[in-house]
Amino acid sequence: MENLYCLRCNRELESGQKSVAVYVFAQTVGIRPRQKSAARRICFCPQCSVSLAMGPPPEGALNVAAWQMMRELVSSDPALTSAAWEALRAIDGFLPADETYEGFRRAVGSFLQF
Ligand SMILES: [Zn+2]
Secondary structure (H helix, E strand, O other): OOOEEEOOOOOEEOOOOOOEEEEEOOEOOOOOOOOEOOOEEEEEOHHHHHHHHHOOOOOOHHHHHHHHHHHHHHHHOOHHHHHHHHHHHHHHHOOOOOOOHHHHHHHHHHHHOO
16 A cells, blocks of 8 residues: 655655645646646645645745645635644643653654754
């Protein structure tokens, strides 16, 4: 099975995990024979999707197009933002109640790269 990674943070996305998929393909117009490239699937985790949508526009026309699609998804329904919030909460959920600060640093460090 194909392993998918968030394009922005490189977090592994397991099959069926909440994420945003952007499909990109190119097709010739007005040229015969018509040619169509294979579609590429680009994935973003909910946290990066929300972060991108809330942030300033990126450089580059293609990136701006993707950014506008993210903004459309994030602004049309709170479900994606809710998924990002749940994922953020889960970082705390992994820690036992008596975990030390050092343990917390280790648990979060691999994600945030302190
Ligand atoms: Zn991500």
